[in-house]
Amino acid sequence: MMLTTPVEYPKSFLAxxxxxxxxxxxxxxxxxxxxVFMGLTMGGSQAMKTVWFDDILGLIPPVSFLVGAAVAKRxxxxxxxYGFLRAPMIGHLASALALIAFGxxxxxxxxxxxxxxxxxxxxxxxxFGRVIWSGWLMLAxxxxxxxxxxxxxxxxxxxxxxxxxxxxLADAAMxxxxxxxxxxxxxxxxxxxxxxxWADAVAALVVSxxxxxxxxxxxxxxxxxxxxxxxxxxxxxREDVLIEDVKRHLLELDWVAGADVRLREEGHVVFGEAxxxxxxxxxxxxxxxxxxxxxxxxxxRMHDLTITVAARLPP
Amino acid sequence: MPRDRKDTLARVxxxxxxxxxxxxxxxxxxxxxxPRGDEVAMIERLAAKLxxxxxxxxxxxxxxxxxxRALRIDIAAGAFDGQSPWRxxxxxxxxxxxxxxxxxxxxxGENAWLMRVDRLIASAELxx
Numbered sequence: 001m002m003l004t005t006p007v008e009y010p011k012s013f014l015a016x017x018x019x020x021x022x023x024x025x026x027x028x029x030x031x032x033x034x035x036v037f038m039g040l041t042m043g044g045s046q047a048m049k050t051v052w053f054d055d056i057l058g059l060i061p062p063v064s065f066l067v068g069a070a071v072a073k074r075x076x077x078x079x080x081x082y083g084f085l086r087a088p089m090i091g092h093l094a095s096a097l098a099l100i101a102f103g104x105x106x107x108x109x110x111x112x113x114x115x116x117x118x119x120x121x122x123x124x125x126x127x128f129g130r131v132i133w134s135g136w137l138m139l140a141x142x143x144x145x146x147x148x149x150x151x152x153x154x155x156x157x158x159x160x161x162x163x164x165x166x167x168x169l170a171d172a173a174m175x176x177x178x179x180x181x182x183x184x185x186x187x188x189x190x191x192x193x194x195x196x197x198w199a200d201a202v203a204a205l206v207v208s209x210x211x212x213x214x215x216x217x218x219x220x221x222x223x224x225x226x227x228x229x230x231x232x233x234x235x236x237x238r239e240d241v242l243i244e245d246v247k248r249h250l251l252e253l254d255w256v257a258g259a260d261v262r263l264r265e266e267g268h269v270v271f272g273e274a275x276x277x278x279x280x281x282x283x284x285x286x287x288x289x290x291x292x293x294x295x296x297x298x299x300x301r302m303h304d305l306t307i308t309v310a311a312r313l314p315p
Numbered sequence: 316m317p318r319d320r321k322d323t324l325a326r327v328x329x330x331x332x333x334x335x336x337x338x339x340x341x342x343x344x345x346x347x348x349x350p351r352g353d354e355v356a357m358i359e360r361l362a363a364k365l366x367x368x369x370x371x372x373x374x375x376x377x378x379x380x381x382x383x384r385a386l387r388i389d390i391a392a393g394a395f396d397g398q399s400p401w402r403x404x405x406x407x408x409x410x411x412x413x414x415x416x417x418x419x420x421x422x423x424g425e426n427a428w429l430m431r432v433d434r435l436i437a438s439a440e441l442x443x
Contacts, residue, residue, distance in 0.1 A: 118384075119320055119424020121406025124433030131409075131437040133317055133430055193316035197424045 003076040004083040007269055007303050013163055020159035020168055021069060024062040027152045027175070031058055034145060054105065058178055060098035061171035064091030068167050072267050085266040085303075086226075088167045093222040095170035100215030102177050106184075107208035110201040119197030122189070135189045142182050142189070149179040161234055164268055164301070166225065169234055170218045177211040228264040242270055242299055249295055250307075255280050255287055260313050261305075269303035275310050284309060317426035324428040327389055332367040334358045335379040337393030342417065345373035354392040357411060357441040358419075361390070364435055380404050383422045390432070391420040409433045411441060 009017075035055050068091030076083035122138070124131040153175030160168035184203035191199020221237075231240035243263055250259035257279045263272030276291075278284060288307050295302055319325070338345035342354040350371050362369035372388065379391040383405045395401060396416050406421040406429050421429050435441055 118404060121421070121423050121429055122317060122426050123406065123429040124409060124437065126409065126437050131430075131434045133426075135317060135426075190316075192424070192426065193318065195318040195320045195424075195426075197320055 001078050001081050003078075003081050004085070004304060006075055006083075007085070008300060009268075010300055013268075013300075016159065016162040017069060017165075020156070020163060020165065021066060023152065023155050023159055024065050024168070024171065027156070027171075028059060028062050028066075030148055030152070031055055031062075054102065054178075054181075057098045057102050057105075058174055061095035061167070061174040064094045065165065065167040065171050067091060068267070069165070082266075082271075085269055088165060088267040089222065089225050089265070091167035092170055093219070093226065095167055095174060096215060096218035096222045099170060099174050099177060099218055100212060102174065102181075103208050103211035103215045106181055106204055106211060110204035110208060113201040114198060114205075120188075120192050120200060122192055133193070135193050138189050139186060142186050146179045146182040146186070149175050149182065153179060164234055166221065166234065170222070173214050173218060177207075177214065180207045180210065183207070225265050231263055231265045231270050240270075242302060245299065246272075246274065246295055246302060246305065249298065250274055250276055250291065253287075253291060258313050263302075266303070269301050270299075271304040272302075272306070274305055274307045275313055276307060277312060278309055281309070317430060319427040320424040321386055321422070323386070323389055323422060323425040324431055327367050327428065328365050330367055331370055332358075332362045332365060332390065333370045333372075333388045334362075335382055335388040335391040336371060336373050337376050337379055337391070338373065339394040342394045343392055353443070354394070354411075354417070354419075356443065358390065358392055360441045361432065361435060364440060365431075376401060380420065383420055386422050389422065389425075389428070395420055409436045411436045 035052060039052075065088070068088035071084045071087035074084045122133065122135045125134045125137055127137075153172050156168055156172035156175060160166070160172060181204065184207040185200070187203035188200025191197075191203070231242055232238060233240060240263075243261060246263070247259055247261045250256055250261070255278050256276050258277040259274060261272055261274040263270050278287070288309070292305055292307060295305055336343045336345055336350040336355060336358075341352055343350055343352045350373055355371075358371075359369060372382075374382065376393065376395075379388065379393070380401045382388040383391055391405070394415075395407070395418050397407070397410065397418065399407070399418075399420075401420060404423070406423050406425065408419045408421060408429060410416045410418050419432065421432065
């Protein structure tokens with residue numbers, strides 16, 4: 001069977017990917033450490049279960065990224081002749097779903113808290129024989145979780161761009177959701193301290209809307225890529241220059257009278273088809289192989305291009 | 316910080332402390348004329364510390380919690396512990412007795428008031 005050839009990743013890509021994997025691994029270690037820490041200090045309360053659930057949702061994106069990146073490197077087999085290059089796209093969808101689940105949880109909890117109409121009671125805690133307001137301890141704990149998450153979110157976003165990894169970008173969005181909800185909790189504790197009992201729920205609701213919007217966009221992006229929408233840039237969603245570039249390259253060949261292309265993302269790389277109308281057909285096999293080779297050399301991401309010869313372009 | 320939502324602390328100090336009790340002997344005995352027992356004595360000391368006149372009522376746990384939520388009483392006692400399901404509907408103080416883990420309940424969101432009671436409990440000023 002004809003198997004997709006392994007991708008020759010540029011050195012710069014592999015270095016950037018190694019860095020991204022390190023960041024993801026550290027973020028997993030950090031989240032697991034907070035789960036253990038909170039499990040030890042807070043016991044098995046209901047509030048604790050919610051926090052755990054959030055944390056486990058937060059683990060899905062970095063794990064999806066690492067698994068996707070590892071699976072994508074596997075060589076094509078007779079059972080999977082196109083290879084495993086789409087694995088990161090599945091990871092992206094999983095992360096997007098985790099992100100929207102996080103947003104839904106936050107919104108539902110906030111609405112329930114408002115409906116229940118029970119102003120939060122935050123009293124004292126005895127620390128070394130002195131009574132201090134528990135709110136101060138909560139603010140300290142929140143700062144401990146917000147600052148690293150903000151740093152992780154920022155560095156994941158930066159790391160995702162050079163390797164064109166949407167799963168990692170969704171992971172960055174999840175880290176952002178995490179620290180935003182932490183920020184809402186800070187506003188909530190301060191609000192409760194000032195006597196505005198609804199501050200907690202309202203802040204969470206505002207942040208959850210932002211997260212839901214982000215999650216919906218991520219799902220749309222992930223599903224579009226899986227269905228086979230044309231390659232787009234990672235952040236602004238502009239059409240990838242690759243499409244115009246490949247077409248122009250074909251049109252500039254002296255034996256080509258007309259050309260059109262159709263491309264789709266396969267994880268980190270791009271597959272697609274081109275139709276060319278040749279002026280002359282002698283030695284057409286060599287001409288096609290050369291064109292394919294030249295395009296691939298110019299754009300390593302343009303990994304698999306099938307060029308069809310036709311008498312006229314399809315409509 | 317923290318402040319009260321409805322100024323309970325300001326109202327109670329040098330004013331009136333409205334305490335609700337539920338029958339749970341021996342801590343609270345509501346069947347002996349007025350409420351009596353260790354927890355009642357602690358609430359009496361709390362009123363004295365705050366220079367407040369004490370007004371007491373006896374009712375069921377459910378009624379006390381509704382009274383707290385409607386700010387008809389300022390504190391409730393009756394052997395409530397940390398596992399009490401009422402804790403979700405009202406505020407709970409620190410345990411006032413270390414070995415039993417019993418707590419008082421206060422109106423939800425009255426956090427300055429809650430802190431004041433917590434400080435008095437922690438400094439053992441309410442204990443006999």
